[in-house]
Amino acid sequence: xxxxxxxxxxxxxxxxxxxxxxxxxxxxxxxxxxxxxxxxxxxxxxxxxxxxxxxxxxxxxxxxxxxxxxxxxxxxxxxxxxxxxxxxxxxxxxxxxxxxxxxxxxxxxxxxxxxxxxxxxxxxxxxxxxxxxxxxxxxxxxxxxxxxxxxxxxxxxxxxxxxxxxxxxxxxxxxxxxxxxxxxxxxxxxxxxxxxxxxxxxxxxxxxxxxxxxxxxxxxxxxxxxxxxxxxxxxxxxxxxxxxxxxxxxxxxxxxxxxxxxxxxxxxxxxxxxxxxxxxxxxxxxxxxxxxxxxxxxxxxxxxxxxxxxxxxxxxxxxxxxxxxxxxxxxxxxxxxxxxxxxxxxxxxxxxxxx
Numbered sequence: 462x463x464x465x466x467x468x469x470x471x472x473x474x475x476x477x478x479x480x481x482x483x484x485x486x487x488x489x490x491x492x493x494x495x496x497x498x499x500x501x502x503x504x505x506x507x508x509x510x511x512x513x514x515x516x517x518x519x520x521x522x523x524x525x526x527x528x529x530x531x532x533x534x535x536x537x538x539x540x541x542x543x544x545x546x547x548x549x550x551x552x553x554x555x556x557x558x559x560x561x562x563x564x565x566x567x568x569x570x571x572x573x574x575x576x577x578x579x580x581x582x583x584x585x586x587x588x589x590x591x592x593x594x595x596x597x598x599x600x601x602x603x604x605x606x607x608x609x610x611x612x613x614x615x616x617x618x619x620x621x622x623x624x625x626x627x628x629x630x631x632x633x634x635x636x637x638x639x640x641x642x643x644x645x646x647x648x649x650x651x652x653x654x655x656x657x658x659x660x661x662x663x664x665x666x667x668x669x670x671x672x673x674x675x676x677x678x679x680x681x682x683x684x685x686x687x688x689x690x691x692x693x694x695x696x697x698x699x700x701x702x703x704x705x706x707x708x709x710x711x712x713x714x715x716x717x718x719x720x721x722x723x724x725x726x727x728x729x730x731x732x733x734x735x736x737x738x739x740x741x742x743x744x745x746x747x748x749x750x751x752x753x754x755x756x757x758x759x760x761x762x763x764x765x766x767x768x769x770x771x772x773x774x775x776x777x778x779x780x781x782x783x784x785x786x787x788x789x790x791x792x793x794x795x796x797x798x799x800x801x802x803x804x805x806x807x808x809x810x811x812x813x814x815x816x
Contacts, residue, residue, distance in 0.1 A: 504568070509767070520591065
């Protein structure tokens with residue numbers, strides 16, 4: 462049985478929908494975990510119109526954002542947020558990407574350590590970093606400064622997770638550059654390959670991303686690629702927690718009675734990417750779609766509005782099932798990231814039901 466250490470996933474991950482009011486200040490109150498949810502990593506997307514994905518975290522503060530959908534933007538300093546609150550967050554602008562009147566938005570949120578960070582000094586090939594982590598849910602935020610290294614060389618950075626990461630998302634802050642993605646199920650040798658969050662590209666092999674070395678409990682190895690080694694950097698790291706998060710892979714079966722993917726929980730949020738061919742990063746969740754089949758889609762690599770795709774998915778009590786023969790989700794090789802609404806079986810042995 463899929464027993465878990467996290468009976469209430471909403472204590473660590475939460476999805477909040479809201480409607481903009483066009484005012485210069487707007488408090489968003491979370492309805493998760495009895496209202497007690499202060500985000501540390503906040504990913505906001507306008508649903509009803511075209512706008513960039515806005516990614517914030519409490520390590521960098523309220524006025525620093527990066528986008529998931531473009532390689533052409535460095536980190537921007539602007540007062541999109543005014544605070545991370547005990548029960549949500551407060552928007553500090555009427556900007557259309559985050560608070561335009563009558564427009565609808567989704568805020569995907571992860572908890573770390575309430576902006577309490579640890580500084581890690583440099584030593585030899587280890588670069589200095591600042592880290593913030595959530596021990597129970599296995600999530601960390603890391604900032605570091607790359608000094609630039611030659612092709613074929615490497616250095617290390619303390620990712621701060623305290624365990625071996627299964628997913629790492631790297632973004633250059635100081636200049637434009639791609640999001641570089643490590644996923645432990647990307648290929649049979651995932652340390653040799655990478656994906657790009659802001660692009661449709663299939664997986665590619667490049668020794669200068671991770672120096673062909675898998676991450677360890679303390680350090681991630683960075684190769685000589687400028688996107689992850691030559692400027693101020695941001696790194697989000699995740700490890701699986703039974704009944705709460707799963708970062709796996711699957712093979713599509715090219716059938717309307719599609720592949721079933723076991724996660725060990727009822728999903729709240731799923732992001733799917735085809736790896737053997739070009740394809741978008743599809744994001745589905747249980748707040749924008751409250752019934753099966755789920756098809757309300759946002760693309761992590763695109764700024765477009767939410768749309769009803771033909772990539773139908775059922776969210777079940779113990780995983781998700783593809784319901785269409787679509788190249789983006791069920792006709793090739795895929796990786797996914799998933800977070801739970803409810804564990805399949807709680808720590809007390811209580812099972813959940815499908816929706």
